[in-house]
Amino acid sequence: MNKIIFFISVLSIPFLHKGCFTDITEKISYEDQILFEKGRRYFLSSPNFDLDQTKTKIAIEKLSQFIKDYPNSTKVKEVYNFIEKLLNKIEKKDYNIANYYFLTQKYQSSLICFQDFIKNFPKSSLKEEAMYKICVCQHKLSNRKNFIKSYDEYMKNFPYSSNAKKLEILYKN
CATH class of the missing domain: 1.25.40.10 (Tetratricopeptide repeat domain)
Known part of the structure; x- marks a missing residue:
């Protein structure tokens, strides 16, 4: 019960x-x-x-x-x-x-900031421009080895960009 x-x-x-x-x-x-x-x-x-x-x-x-x-x-x-x-x-x-x-023209600081930018915003609409400027910074800093790495990466992603032609000129120098 x-x-x-x-x-x-x-x-x-x-x-x-x-x-x-x-x-x-x-x-x-x-x-x-x-x-x-x-x-x-x-x-x-x-x-x-x-x-x-x-x-x-x-x-x-x-x-x-x-x-x-x-x-x-x-x-x-x-x-x-x-x-x-x-x-x-x-x-x-x-x-x-x-x-x-x-x-x-503070290329070392710019390089670091652009690299961080790419890491933090890998799908940014500004990625192409950032990668281009990373290449230019490395060229201006006379870092040929890293310039070539960045150049190859840039060309792999943006081979038909107007900046690609500019980078080819730097690559040949």
Whole structure:
């Protein structure tokens, strides 16, 4: 008899405490919204690419945490779009720093920055230009061995680029 009463009472708990389960669901939904809003605020406060990108990096962390914690959320697609825009800012900033060194003829610094740029953004639309400038930097630094390696890599990826002809001239010198 005790077993039957216990069984019936266990089955009735969800009905008796229906509000508790609703509160848990609402709490999860609320936490989801809070984390999304934090990430969105950081996204909106992210400055132009030419300024300090600390807030941009924090926004990426917050939004990535949202995706990790709530992968099935309806907001995931929107969060991925935010992250892509933020990464584009960092990409543009990194490229412009490397290019600044290049234009000011600080070839060693430019070389390091462009190499880091390629590592960090291997699918960048600026990859061809960065690889070209890596070759030029190595040529300007009289590093023939590394120039040839970079030249071969460049030609493998961009054989028909207008910069390929310029590099062929450097290669022959």
